[in-house]
Amino acid sequence: MEIIDMILNGTFLAILGAALAVFMPGIGSSRGTGLVGEAASGLTAEEPEKFGQALLLQVLPSTQGIYGFVAAFLILFKTGMIGGNPVPLTTVQGFQFLAASLPIAFAGYFSAISQGRVAAAAIGIIAKRPEELAKGITYAAIVETYAVLALLVSILIIFFGIQL
Amino acid sequence: MAKHLKDTDYSKTIAKIRVFEKHMLSRQTLEKMCESRHLDEIYKTLADANWHFSYEEKEPSKILADQQQWVFEFLREAVEEENLLKLLLLNTDYQNIKAFLKQELAGNPIHGELFLEGGTIPVPALVKSLTEREQGALTKRMFGAFLRARDEFLEKQDPQRIDLILDEACILEILEHAEAFENAFILRYLRAQIDSVNIKTLLRIRKISEEPAKLREVFLKGGSIGLDRLEAQLTASPEECKAFLLTTEIGAKLSAQLEDFFKESSITALEKGMDDLLIEQLKPARFIMFGPEPIFVYAKYMENEIRSVRIVMNGILSGLSPQSIRERLRLTYA
Numbered sequence: 001m002e003i004i005d006m007i008l009n010g011t012f013l014a015i016l017g018a019a020l021a022v023f024m025p026g027i028g029s030s031r032g033t034g035l036v037g038e039a040a041s042g043l044t045a046e047e048p049e050k051f052g053q054a055l056l057l058q059v060l061p062s063t064q065g066i067y068g069f070v071a072a073f074l075i076l077f078k079t080g081m082i083g084g085n086p087v088p089l090t091t092v093q094g095f096q097f098l099a100a101s102l103p104i105a106f107a108g109y110f111s112a113i114s115q116g117r118v119a120a121a122a123i124g125i126i127a128k129r130p131e132e133l134a135k136g137i138t139y140a141a142i143v144e145t146y147a148v149l150a151l152l153v154s155i156l157i158i159f160f161g162i163q164l
Numbered sequence: 165m166a167k168h169l170k171d172t173d174y175s176k177t178i179a180k181i182r183v184f185e186k187h188m189l190s191r192q193t194l195e196k197m198c199e200s201r202h203l204d205e206i207y208k209t210l211a212d213a214n215w216h217f218s219y220e221e222k223e224p225s226k227i228l229a230d231q232q233q234w235v236f237e238f239l240r241e242a243v244e245e246e247n248l249l250k251l252l253l254l255n256t257d258y259q260n261i262k263a264f265l266k267q268e269l270a271g272n273p274i275h276g277e278l279f280l281e282g283g284t285i286p287v288p289a290l291v292k293s294l295t296e297r298e299q300g301a302l303t304k305r306m307f308g309a310f311l312r313a314r315d316e317f318l319e320k321q322d323p324q325r326i327d328l329i330l331d332e333a334c335i336l337e338i339l340e341h342a343e344a345f346e347n348a349f350i351l352r353y354l355r356a357q358i359d360s361v362n363i364k365t366l367l368r369i370r371k372i373s374e375e376p377a378k379l380r381e382v383f384l385k386g387g388s389i390g391l392d393r394l395e396a397q398l399t400a401s402p403e404e405c406k407a408f409l410l411t412t413e414i415g416a417k418l419s420a421q422l423e424d425f426f427k428e429s430s431i432t433a434l435e436k437g438m439d440d441l442l443i444e445q446l447k448p449a450r451f452i453m454f455g456p457e458p459i460f461v462y463a464k465y466m467e468n469e470i471r472s473v474r475i476v477m478n479g480i481l482s483g484l485s486p487q488s489i490r491e492r493l494r495l496t497y498a
Binding site (some may be wrong): 039041042123 | 172175176177178179180182183184185186453454
């Protein structure tokens, strides 16, 4: 019973939401940037002068991790855990924070990996036509849209959807 | 158990390949090379195309071998998947076995220069196994084919048998690895290659009225056209044979060349068409960004590029006209 009580504790659920918001997109970004990094190292081994362009592509899938961090920070801020005055939360409020973290947690995770694939493929563009870097970035940036929308929804829920 | 990598695990190698592809010889460059009067001009073009050879050597066969060696080294370093690596490099082992056998049967001394490095088996280990008649470093199929080729040559005194037996064993072993690797693109290419060889054999046998039994002897297994169907074409009329070939995947794409073959009985254009078709089949891999396909295709393109340069060099050395060298060239990547 104690475990169930702990799980249904509002503060615990809000912390779980913050943790999800950080680690899911974080894993996605690590995988995405890692994927581009591998392709980029293959390219720079042959053409070191393309390091800057390749780095630009590698950075793209890292934003989801940052979005997740922002969402987690906002949850911790709204619940007063940052600032030293934690607000006592009901189970329903806890679940609301957990739900608020889901858009960025999942959209962040999957979009970071997909963006990593697009950006790694774009390494092929700059390998042959470095002047077409912008097109590669554009393809990868399209994937970013859905992470941005997810972050926006998470923020809206945290600020306007949950009454403390 | 075979190690299967994710498609994204090849991205580092593919990025390198995209860089190398930029330097591949285009059809225009090769045609320009045909106009060269001296090999020096060719060496310069090859150096510009990032070929890896020592400029001081100026020995055509050495230059080709150096570049081939470089490609093998790259593949060995880049490919982690054992089956993929083997299917790319096995051909060299079989070429080395052929070289060994031919030298031995001619009573010539065996020395290292005869062999190409870069196969799946280091040359000293391969030579040791062949000399001592022990399987040792060889695969079971390799060793069996070696013994069979040797025995059949001694029995029939026909050097062509050595090539036939070892080529068959080679393609079957490559196919085994391709099947274990389970890549549809690679398997489709290899099957088309086998079909192409079998169709050429059928037409040659028909053309020179050789013994029909010969087809059974040299038929390569593993393709999509069965032996029975091909055998039936040996006695068929030209019209029937043409109609049958047009129903095959290769024949359907080469209807004009088939028409010419049955009219003029010249197989050259048809053979060139088949080789070009195989190269054409590799082209979709340009749009594959992840996975082993670009690596396989790069290896095949390089094999083709080295073959084309060999044709040009040999043509110039034999004093052929640029036009006739050009006619011998096959399709290229670029």
